[in-house]
Amino acid sequence: MSTPTAHPRPAAPASPARVAAARAGARTPGARPLRARTGFRLTFLVPGALALVLGLDAALGLLGLPQLLGPALGLARLPDVHGPLMVLGFVGTVISLERAVALGLPPGYTAPAVSGLAALAIVSPLPLPVGQGLLVLAQVTALLVYRQLLARQPAVAVTVQVLGATAALGASVLWLGGVPVPALTPWLVAFLVLTIFGERLELARTEVLSPAASRAALGIAVALLGSAVVSLLRPTRGSRSRGSACSPSPAGSPRRTSPAGPCVPPGCPGSSPPACSPGTPGSPSAGRSGRSAERSPRAVATTPCSTPSCSGSSSP
Incomplete structure (x- = not known):
């Protein structure tokens, strides 16, 4: 026994005014919202x-x-x-x-x-x-605005950008309170770095980040913002923590030091005086102009200075 097929009831015809309005909206290029x-x-x-x-x-x-x-x-x-x-x-x-x-x-x-x-x-x-x-x-x-974006998409990328906006707010409040502009540098840097960092994470949504990578990204962002806070009370410690958050060095990496202290590039504060050049009296290469001429500039530059004039004491 065959069952009767149910035919859908035809929809009510649209009014001519509605059809005309729809056609006018489709043909008018300026029908988009103003904000678009x-x-x-x-x-x-x-x-x-x-x-x-x-x-x-x-x-x-x-x-x-x-x-x-x-x-x-x-x-x-x-x-x-x-x-x-x-x-x-x-x-x-x-x-x-x-x-x-x-x-x-x-x-x-x-x-x-x-x-x-x-x-x-x-x-x-x-x-x-x-x-x-x-x-x-x-x-x-x-x-x-970030609050609504975070409610729409609670992701680590948006959270990092929220931390960057918080750094911008902190810099603005401190400047209004009379803090000089040079002291605002950690807050301004945190705003720039965290905003760019969050946007890069947002562009990487095609590859799902592991939970460990997400936690690491959020930890770096919090550490960078925390270093800006620490810089208000301890500028030196805040700079060190900010550097550790941005470019952590591998654990156990050796540090080269010379007998006079850490290796400092020439021209920087704390570098050895120019008395350490080849052929200068008192330098390790004095009296050996023939051998020092054969040395490469790199070999001469990396030769540690052990004379009193090069180690920080005054020369006679």
Whole structure:
């Protein structure tokens, strides 16, 4: 006995107005949301581009070269804000715009907008605390964007970028509190390194990282941010821990030392004086010009100095 086939009920015909609206939307190229248009996104890059150009002009002044834009525009404090302008103003604006595009929500564009305004404010004739306060607000809004991205994708790569944004917030707060720009270097470096590190991890999603590799990446990121915190109280110890986090040396690796102490390249503080050159009285190769002439420069450079003049004591 055959069962009757059930025929689907035909759908109700769409109204002519709805069909016309759908056709008009398909034919109109400007039907995309405003935040998805290239011109809208490029407006947030304009302050970042200006920060880059002004930062390069400030670098000329710091190198002792004549500036091109600073004196012409009356930007007297441009060399003093070079570091925050380049790192937080230029790079911060670009990174926050990239994260806003990745989020895809209109509130996310608040971060690059405030960051661009802060970059222009710190070089303008406005009081410097105005620009510094805007920088703090920009980092807070960037962290709010990262919070939503982390809720959407709880991955190690996003967590590392959150730690980088935290370093940027710490640098902004410290600068607003009166900490000089040279002391902000560990925080600015942590922001740059952790942001790039997190993005490289994010691009490596095609290859699944092992749990051990993920834990190692997160541990390095936490150690780098911790070294910035330690540098506020112990600058030397913070620099050492930051170097260990970025480039750990293999355990048990030998260190070459000379009788006078560690091997220091010539010209650096603590290096041996030029009395250790071949043919100088008191040097190991004195009186043996024939043999020293046959030596290669590398052999001469690596010859340890054992005379009093080379070991740090004063020559007679």
